[in-house]
Amino acid sequence: MIGIGFRKDFADEFLADNKLHPDFVEVAPENWMNIGGYWKKLFKKVTEKYPLLTHGLSLSVGSPDELDYEFLGHIKNFIAEYQPRIYSEHLSFTKADNAHMYDLLPIPFTGDAVKHVGKRIRQVQEFLEQKIAIEIVSYYTPVAAEMTELEFINAVIDEAGCDLLLDVNNIYVNGFNHNYNAEKFIEKLPLDKVAYIHMAGHEQVADDLIIDTHGQPIIDPVYQLFEHTLKLLNKDVPVLLERDFNIPEMDELQKEIDTLRSIKKKNLKIHSHAAEKYNA
């Protein structure tokens, strides 16, 4: 399945012109919960037509603040109403000192953070009565790190017992920004936990810095990293195309979906042939 991040910016066009053919849509529950009127009607239309996956923004699993159970209750109601196949969030924090930031800040790679975030993800999963997938975020500076990013991620996933949302573009961006080999990084992740993949474009703003804008088309090296990831994964997981800014014509987005679909199809075929050979 190849999906699209569903946004209000192109919602009308998406439903009206029938040029975009994703297998599912993904939304941030925060943008569609507790609403009515025009957007609620439109959202219902979309969810009647496409399977839904969700990707939260404001739960702030890495926050030093207490978990917001009132907000978590709204998420639980949203999940009960729309039955998304996956609920995912970010390995980051968006709130501190009781103030929301509305963007993803990097968690220090420390032992304290592993225990804290692992425990909170478990609490979220218990409350929601389901496993969630956690996304490795892009970041532009480390913060008081005591271990490597890879050690941190693997320890959190292990401690939390959650699934992994692998944003391939984020790994590419982080590899560039922090000078590591993205392919080798992915090889060392707990790939058996990958439940969902994100793909997106980015913008290089300096010789040594890429910002994860989701505002450009996916570039070839990220497609190549995606292919490398699929070769390592021994299973079929949903893949999402994220485009949040500079929204192009729908057929441009469809071309990206087609490319992702064709790379995925080719690699799944290779896997299935390999499995047949092995089982024979």
Next chain:
Amino acid sequence: MQPKNTTHKHQRSLANYCRTGEYTPIPGVKEKNVGRYRQLIFNNVKGSLESAYPLTHNLLAQEEWEELTHEFFSSHKCQSPMVWQMPKELYEYVLETNYKLADKYPFLIDLLLFEWKEVEVYMMEDIEPYPFTEKRINDAGLVLNPEIQVLSLEYPVHLKNAKDITKKDKGHYFVSLHREPETGRILFTNMHYPHVQVIEKLAQEPVNFEELLKIFLQYAPEQEAREALQQFINASLNSKLLLGQAIINSSSIN
């Protein structure tokens, strides 16, 4: 109970920097890149505020808008996890702090309230109306569109371009904002106090014409009151501020 560890201290320092711009060195942080976070976060917040308050944004000089949004985000702790609801907190901030621009623009609070309520009514959860029919029913009560808010204002921000409003315009103004059921559009109705009384009465339960007339009779002789009320009802049915007449039982429908 949260552990008081250095990890959390560093997280709070980073978040505080992003909100206020006051940077306390954090181990390992690339100082040339950390500003990107502040920039990204503030641009996101400012964009949401500009989208919710286009008239206020247009009214204020660029430096006034920048200063207002910076002061708001750095000194106010945003509470809503839903970014579309965050702009409401700007209105509350200006009101509660008696923000300095309110002297230069005495209608600023009314303008912010008016703009925020448009967003709020547009986005509010659906409310089931009292059962109604659009057919005419003798003596049946009129059904109010429940997706409505009535504002009491000191300045006519709904009637005049904000740049043309002066202190001389100060008075008592009423405007209702309601959501058109089919399209979800927000429609505004300029009102006088008797209209507000009618809306308040209908918000309790459906009431028929003769009962509503008692309100108008407090302000005008009978013939004039009848005509004015009928005109208001016709216009309100047309704009879907009123949805129709209450269904009491099926035999009452003509």
